[in-house]
Amino acid sequence: MPDGPVGTASHDEFRDFVAARRPTLLRAALLLTADRTEAEDLLQAALARTYLAWDRIKDRSALDGYVRRAMVNINISWWRRRRLDEYPTDEMPDTPVADHTGRSELRDALDRLLGRLPARQRAYVELRYFDDLTEAEIAQALGVSVGTVKSTVSRAMAKLREDAEEELATLD
Template identity: 55%
Template sequence: MVSSAGDQEREFRDFVAARSTALLRTAYLLAGDWGAAEDLLQVALTKTYLAWRRLDGIEAVEPYARRVLVNTATSWWRRRWHGERPTEVLPERPIPDGLDARLERDALWAHVKELPARQRAVLVLRFYEDLSEVDTAALLGVSVGTVKSQCSRALAALRKRLGEQGIEPALVADGSAERVKGAVR
């Protein structure tokens, strides 16, 4: 017996009224979010309505609708990125802005500028330009020993001045002071 379009719509509405709450709970359990569950249910009901004529009676409709829910949820899960979820309250997370590092670097360079010219040149060439002692000596036209002594004096003066300001060398995992390119520690 072939039912008319009006009968099919009435049957579908009756099905939606009777089973949509249960299907929505299933959709929520699949999606984990009420908004996504409602969207998922709408898609499943639309696909079920489009297949209504092919379904053999009311007994086949609910299993079909549940299968559509599962398949659609799986398809969405594979397609979407799940790294962010909207929330009412954003967590407070301090984000380092690098201000402390910049202030420390500025304080360091202020003290480097106060060093005698040769000591400043040795530090810039050795630690900023990353030249070896031999290359630094050749570039400045002095002996390697002079480079070593000027570097030692300059670092001692910087450590003393920075220590007076409460700026201590950074420590690495083994407890030794770290040398960072562009900064003297």
């Protein structure tokens, strides 16, 4: 007899999936929201949706994609809802409003620096640091050697450091 939307075996499989993939999926949620608390809420909502659809998802290799798509859809819904709930006013708030410009400037700088990388290097860096794949997993996924992955990521990180130093020098 199933306990809830999925059976016991499926429940255990879902729990194992969440335990293994949560850190990576949380990073993806952070990229969508730029706020840790919102990212955790977003991931929780997407995992709840995934849990309800667990027995209907036949291709287990597509689970990450399913959860990521759910996060994007939920985030869009939340964004639309927030947009409707915020109204301009002539009065200033009594409490100070947090200034997130430094965080967004840092994010913009990172996006610019990544955009300067050649497509191949950018892809390797994103797979390694944003998707949190190991060098062996990247090599297997792209059909290259581990040495190729290591050297490409190393060159990309060196270029990012060099470009970041140049960008910092222009700010001084």
